[in-house]
Amino acid sequence: MKKYINDLTVCSNRRLSDDYFILGLTSSNALPEMLPGQFAEIKVDNNPNVFLRRPISIHDVDYAKNVLYMLVKIVGQGTQTLSTLKVNETVNLVYPLGNTFNMDGVTNVILAGGGCGIAPMLYLARHLHQKHIKATILLGGRTMIDILEAKEFKKYGDVFISTDDGSMGEKGFITNNSIMKKLSSFQRLYCCGPLPMMKVFAAIAKQQQVDCEVSLENTMACGIGACLCCVAETDKGNKCVCTEGPVFNINQLKWQI
Amino acid sequence: MKKYINDLTVCSNRRLSDDYFILGLTSSNALPEMLPGQFAEIKVDNNPNVFLRRPISIHDVDYAKNVLYMLVKIVGQGTQTLSTLKVNETVNLVYPLGNTFNMDGVTNVILAGGGCGIAPMLYLARHLHQKHIKATILLGGRTMIDILEAKEFKKYGDVFISTDDGSMGEKGFITNNSIMKKLSSFQRLYCCGPLPMMKVFAAIAKQQQVDCEVSLENTMACGIGACLCCVAETDKGNKCVCTEGPVFNINQLKWQI
């Protein structure tokens, strides 16, 4: 897929909570085709403490309105500065980058997202829906304000929720949600979130012999396979998460699970 | 004089032309006393290419309204970023710094400012006026848009103008303005502007035995006499322009004039 370097214009910046916001970006040209799981490398301007671009997933694309959405969690200076972007300001993106989720050969799947790990999941859910693949969505977080976009997800499938403190959905870890008892009824588990969470999901999936894909968030410099900084250990040696990922099947990864 | 490090609030940012703007800064506390010739070291935020503070003169102070004015010429990234400051944003100042002009023992003086060299002159003119010292003001620039604040200056004395292209006032260099023929009728010449201009003024003043003070704009790191980067050669060795200047009597300076 052809990659672009473009200035996009902020058309919305919606705060979901203290920590999360959704940027809407548009362009006078038609946005290029983007696939679920792909991401953009965003340039953060006006912050002396941010030198490199920041990788952020494609959260959703509304081709009718020509708007690209990104869901971002504020964790440091880069994401903090992005959170202050105002409508009509521009932001420079290198995109779309990376591979996509495997949606072949399945009819009934489950998507699990923890915290900002739900970012790539909405666009995936939309694609599955278009392909008439039945999707079940599992969202998790520490507390209810970490459960994002549940309403949006409901458009594409049944939604199950876990919070550590029980303030929304079931109480407990996302990996213990009751739907996980039925994991073997699904043909594939897609998941994204903190590494420890993904490893637990991967271990369960492996044990129950359910195909499992994870989206990794290794730190990146270039995002285009040039620097070799973002590698993950795979059965075929070190692979760049930015070009051969971010989505990996857990069978490829050398995880101790 | 006690120095402060304070966040001041932008209360106005007036564009005079493509290159010049005047910042108005206020504070919830009363502004400290500042003298003509003094300056502030301003912190430029949000620009990765600006690391050090930028020295900018006290252009005027309205104690009644508690507003400090600074007249700034855009020459590089620091001043460019300052030009984008918006009302209600804050900016951090270390101030007031440096010495002041000598206003003792005179009754009739002339002030010459070229380009942004007029910055410290307005506040000086106001002080001279308060002290009932007759002031004549000579302003110069390449073209008419470089002639700033002429109306303000008229409140404090007769104003003479030179532009290189003759678009306003006399045509020619400021140092050739007709008022300079009468230089010996003044007891002191104060001047600020580009170094070559100041050196010409200094040479003429020396020749006509008129006392002359210049305000230097050496590049600075600390602004408070700690780094010794901003020195000017004087009859008493290297002196810090930030603490023992920026105003020097030309007799102190080792200028080849």
Add this chain to the structure above:
Amino acid sequence: MADLKVKIGALEFKNPVLTASGTFGYGPEFEDFLNIDSLGGIIVKGTTLEARQGNAYPRMAETPAGMLNAVGLQNKGVDAFINDIYPNIKHYNTHIIVNVSGSKLEDYVTVVEKLNDLEHIPAIELNISCPNVKQGGMAFGTSCASATEVTKAVRAAYHKTLIVKLSPNVTSISEIAKAVEDEGADSVSLINTVLGMAIDAESRRPILSTITGGLSGPCVKPIALRMVWQVSQAVKIPVIGLGGIMNFTDAVEFLLAGATAIQVGTANFIDPAISEKIVHQLDAYCDNHRIRAVKELIGGLIV
């Protein structure tokens, strides 16, 4: 349109803008963003005799105006380069230069012998300055004796243009430069990364798996510029300057300091189209300053 051509030894470059090893892949990674053929040359990823997995992740840390990397020469080895990569890039109408790395003297020699035969590789850059490998690497480039030894051996084995890439982690880079000049290097390129370190104060751990890594980006520019200035006065062979070049003004500064050509490194990560932009802006700079040939800028610092 100024004349942008420069020469390194017998080799003419259409312009002085090359891309730095390890920051531009092999070229194809950037094809969506610029026209590779517009560049003076590209220097491909450090290539070793055997395939190398490189260091463990994390390999990267952001630092003030720069970054640390600890990639550790991950590459598929020279044979894979020749068989799998070279055929796909040899059509580029620009000079492709291979950055040769190694941990043993014999390895360097074996690699360059293999590269001798590649028609579209007119030069190699001998990397005796990689700070990210346990054996060899930078060790070769931090003493005159070992720099001499490896250059001599490679010079005897390699028949085309030989550029030796120097380490900034030394007391006197001029001395090392003179030593490799004496052994017949056609050019020296500098600087490789500066050895640095980053720590996460919250977790109290080093950020890189290797604890230390190589610093690059604008933060090292003043150091690189000084070294290019020193070396270009110490040697007669052309110097290729790099380290923190982000835009055409930086490039001009390196030429003025004495560089005959420059390399764009970390900047490729911030703007993947920057190297071609620098070519065009250099041209415009020359026109604005009424400079007919970019050569006139080389060492043109007014002191």
Add this chain to the structure above:
Amino acid sequence: MADLKVKIGALEFKNPVLTASGTFGYGPEFEDFLNIDSLGGIIVKGTTLEARQGNAYPRMAETPAGMLNAVGLQNKGVDAFINDIYPNIKHYNTHIIVNVSGSKLEDYVTVVEKLNDLEHIPAIELNISCPNVKQGGMAFGTSCASATEVTKAVRAAYHKTLIVKLSPNVTSISEIAKAVEDEGADSVSLINTVLGMAIDAESRRPILSTITGGLSGPCVKPIALRMVWQVSQAVKIPVIGLGGIMNFTDAVEFLLAGATAIQVGTANFIDPAISEKIVHQLDAYCDNHRIRAVKELIGGLIV
């Protein structure tokens, strides 16, 4: 309230935050901005035997995340320090340390002999690493032989705490550190500035009157941190770390890397109140991390 005390040789500091020579004047320059007595210590401007005018203006260039300086040890000489400056600062309730510089071995010795007698100067920092003077300065600090020679002579002449300040412009800073440790230095401080250069592409001239100058600020932090880590593993005497420390997180990183105390340099120009803030924030950091004594952080990097 954590216990912030640290010891360098026999000398106890109330906290590990000192200010770096040449960036804090003699103290009075900062009295409007902070309480000097809150600091662990202040290291005054480089002091030489005779008065020095320093280098010609311009002496400063801004660089990415840093600055170059070429002040060149402007100072009034040790006698003027003793007679005119010392009386005005000796009342400070913090350690005042004199940074001693020179271009000849005998000069160093004469200066430290004079300083022996000053009751309120419990230590000197021997500057064998100034890159901004033509003679001596850094030359002493870039070879083991000369570092040994000057340390030996000064150690014989000076009876209180002796800190030797090292240059980063060397192939192996650990070797130099070991050499001065062997001669009886009580501590080493590092890093002094990194030799760099800046050019104005428009005027095609160097920005500094001296062409090259000393780089400092956040841009050098990764280099300084790496050197502190290397040196603290090579020597047994305490290491004082500096180079680009802008805030308390940076300070913590240096302690973790092995520094017993830290110095705040260029940061004083950006925020003249920063050194006192770092003291308080270090305290808060310790409390947040349930660290009872700042000493526990020293060399506490988890590797």
